[in-house]
Amino acid sequence: MSRLIVISNRVSPPKTEDGSGAQGGLAVALAAALREYRGLWFGWSGRKTDKFTGHIDMQRAHGVTTATIDLEEQDVEEYYNGYANRTLWPLFHYRIDLAEYDRSFGSGYERVNERFAETVTPLIEPDDLIWVHDYHLIPLGQQLRERGLKNRMGFFLHIPWPPSRLMVSLPYHEKLVRTMLAYDVIGFQTEEWLESFCHYVERELGGTVDPDGVIHVGDRSVHAAAYPIGVDFKEFTEALESDAARESFERLRTSAAGRRTIIGVDRLDYSKGLEERFLGYRRFLEKHPRYQRKLFLLQIAPPSRGEVATYEVIREHLDELSGRINGEFADVDWVPVRYVNQGYRREELAGFYRAAEIALITPLRDGMNLVAKEYVAAQDPEDPGVLILSRFAGAALQLKDALLVNPYSKDEIADAIMRAIRMPKEERIRRWKAMVEVVRQEDVVAWRHAFVEALEKARPPVRREPTP
Numbered sequence: 001m002s003r004l005i006v007i008s009n010r011v012s013p014p015k016t017e018d019g020s021g022a023q024g025g026l027a028v029a030l031a032a033a034l035r036e037y038r039g040l041w042f043g044w045s046g047r048k049t050d051k052f053t054g055h056i057d058m059q060r061a062h063g064v065t066t067a068t069i070d071l072e073e074q075d076v077e078e079y080y081n082g083y084a085n086r087t088l089w090p091l092f093h094y095r096i097d098l099a100e101y102d103r104s105f106g107s108g109y110e111r112v113n114e115r116f117a118e119t120v121t122p123l124i125e126p127d128d129l130i131w132v133h134d135y136h137l138i139p140l141g142q143q144l145r146e147r148g149l150k151n152r153m154g155f156f157l158h159i160p161w162p163p164s165r166l167m168v169s170l171p172y173h174e175k176l177v178r179t180m181l182a183y184d185v186i187g188f189q190t191e192e193w194l195e196s197f198c199h200y201v202e203r204e205l206g207g208t209v210d211p212d213g214v215i216h217v218g219d220r221s222v223h224a225a226a227y228p229i230g231v232d233f234k235e236f237t238e239a240l241e242s243d244a245a246r247e248s249f250e251r252l253r254t255s256a257a258g259r260r261t262i263i264g265v266d267r268l269d270y271s272k273g274l275e276e277r278f279l280g281y282r283r284f285l286e287k288h289p290r291y292q293r294k295l296f297l298l299q300i301a302p303p304s305r306g307e308v309a310t311y312e313v314i315r316e317h318l319d320e321l322s323g324r325i326n327g328e329f330a331d332v333d334w335v336p337v338r339y340v341n342q343g344y345r346r347e348e349l350a351g352f353y354r355a356a357e358i359a360l361i362t363p364l365r366d367g368m369n370l371v372a373k374e375y376v377a378a379q380d381p382e383d384p385g386v387l388i389l390s391r392f393a394g395a396a397l398q399l400k401d402a403l404l405v406n407p408y409s410k411d412e413i414a415d416a417i418m419r420a421i422r423m424p425k426e427e428r429i430r431r432w433k434a435m436v437e438v439v440r441q442e443d444v445v446a447w448r449h450a451f452v453e454a455l456e457k458a459r460p461p462v463r464r465e466p467t468p
């Protein structure tokens, strides 16, 4: 069997064999894929160094080999905080108003992709399957080809692909997208992002798309498809059985004192629609005063990307807005918004999801959104909660039985909360059953199998040797 080489911006070495602990779902999923296929996981260590040396820190823990490199301060600033998070992230989430274009970001992005290519190439054997992840590393495949690698290579984009009309606002967009043709397989979260990509290929690159998803541009043919990512259903339902989950369930239910909990869990990011969510919830409180003391919103939002100014701004706005809503509506024995800025272990989160009668997950744009799926996975089959989900999350294409809302509309959010409160148990069960089937079947194991299988089937194309 071929080895699998996973390459992503950051690498999080597995902390325990079963994947429990404070890791995100994706880290757990990738670690499990590597245990299954052997191979290694390559990426940035998260550390900064004075001078880039290309030194690879190889470690083996719990059946997974990781290989990490340190980056220079300037690399991190231009590649990670710059091009990845200040240019591509906002643009790909349809926020061209927030996207910054700075020449140094682009050159830093290219430089770090070259550094990745340079250091990982000697670790790769001819038969390895290479799986590159996300917007940080779009040109990496091309860089690897230029170093002579003929391996089968796939790229998976975890975030949306923007409509062509937005994409063209990126300086040198064509150059960037053309590098993607170096891969054999390109995966998107949903058909919608895939469609936007195909539209771009046809309109801007003059390519054609076969009905079976093979894209042709010049002499290159690439297989492009949607591979919706899922949660590790088994791992998550097992986490629910843990003492930590039981304790966090009790903790939330006890403190709720008979009131209903509306839960939101998101990285603190403008794409997650937190301000709009708070305003929608405020509209609910305004419209339905008699329900005011019967529920509360628990928003868990650990800060992310603190070195990027827009994230500081959103954090300030949310501090201010949650304070304002609480000041306006709270009473001595009731606070309408519990706004928490910390991360929790997966077991604890599972318990919180189970204890919450309603989940309010309203990103303005999201590649998939795993929190929505985790919430569904965590529900009690006899008495499940209601999922209110943004129609602009990739997950909405699969979770059609959620209450789908336009996250920009305060009234739609307010009305959905009312509907969730009043929803009869039979309807809750019916909707949940339909959703949990999807979450169970299209889980993260199915996702990685589908992607790796597509990669295995891709014929290694014959390419030129690198020019000396």
Ligand code: ADQ
Residues within 6 Å of the ligand: 024, 025, 026, 158, 159, 229, 265, 266, 267, 300, 301, 302, 342, 343, 344, 345, 346, 349, 366, 367, 368, 369, 370, 371, 372, 374
């Ligand atoms: P994210 O934007 O980070 O991921 P999401 O898919 O919701 O968004 O995943 C977040 C993960 O972090 C979930 O597993 C969640 O449980 C965990 N998490 C969030 N808040 C937490 C907290 N306070 N404590 C502990 N854990 C917390 C990107 C894309 C998404 C895509 C994923 C996977 O933006 O659209 O679904 O990658 O492809």
